[in-house]
Structures are given as C-alpha cells and as structure tokens.
Amino acid sequence: MAWIILVVAGLLEVAWALGLKASEGFSRPLPSVLTIIAMVASFYLLAQAMKVLPVGTAYAIWVGIGAVGTVVLGILLYGDSASPLRLLSLVLILAGLVGLKLAG
Template structure:
C-alpha cells in the first residue's frame, strides 16, 4: 500500500510541476489553486508512505516519478526538447529508481 501512495504522490508531483507553468507565476487563479491542492496532496501522501518505507528510497522514487513524468509531459505538451541525451538521462533515472526499489 505504501508504494501505491508513493506512486500517486509522484503523479501528483507531475501535476503540480506542470501546474506551476499553467499558473503563469500564480497569476491565473484556477491553475494556481489546483497546483497548490496537488502540492499538498502529494506531500501528504508521501508523508504517509514514509511511515512505513525508508525515507531515502521513498523520497528518491517520488522525485524520480515526478522528474520523469514532468520531462515526458513537457515533451508531449510543451514541445520541450527530446534529444537523445535527455532521453538517455531519463532511462538512467528509471534504472536508479528500479535499483533503489530492489535494494530496499
């Protein structure tokens, strides 16, 4: 159950990271409110998961899901660069997450 909480918290991290861009520096009310809600929910779920999981592993997985998801959606939604080096870097992040999960 704790890993599910981390996964959902990571997806919410993607939501709030993209929400930061959509809020235009917190000048747009609806995206701003949704971003803050996603932030609070993400932190809450991560905190609940950390009651059971090792702090370093849980945090790294949460950040990794957020980073990979945000980069991928940035490419798809905002046309961010999809250079081979960026994509290789994402693969390395994923490999590190799998390693942490297996080691924990």
C-alpha cells in the same frame, strides 16, 4: 499499500510541476489553486508512505516519478527537447529508481 500511495504522490508531483507552468507564476487563479491542492496532497501522501518505507528510497522514488513524468509530459505537451542525451538521462533515472526498489 505504501508503494501505491507513493506512486500517487509522485503523479501528483507531476501535476503540480505542470500546474506551476499553467498558473503563469500564480497569476491565474484556477490553475494556481489546483496547483496548491496538488502540492499539499502530494506532500501528504509522501509523508504517509514514509511511515512504512525507508526515507531515502521513498523520497528518491517520489522525486524520480516527478522528474521523469514532468520531462515526458513537457516533451509531449510543450514541445520540450527530446534529444538522445535527454532521453538517455531519463533511462538512467529510471534505472536508478528500479535499483533502489530492488535494493530495498
């Protein structure tokens, strides 16, 4: 169950990262409120997952899901660069996350 909670926390990290852009520096009320809610929920779920999972693994997985998800959605939604080096970097992050899971 802790792993499911951690994945949801990571997905909420993606939501709040994209929400930061949508809020335009917290100048738009609705996106700003939704971003703050996603932040609080993400941190809360991360804290719950850390009750069971090793802190280093849980934090790295949370950050990794957030980073990879945000980059992928940035490419798809905002036309961010999808250069080969950038995509290779994403694969390396994913490999590191899998390695942490397998090692733990």
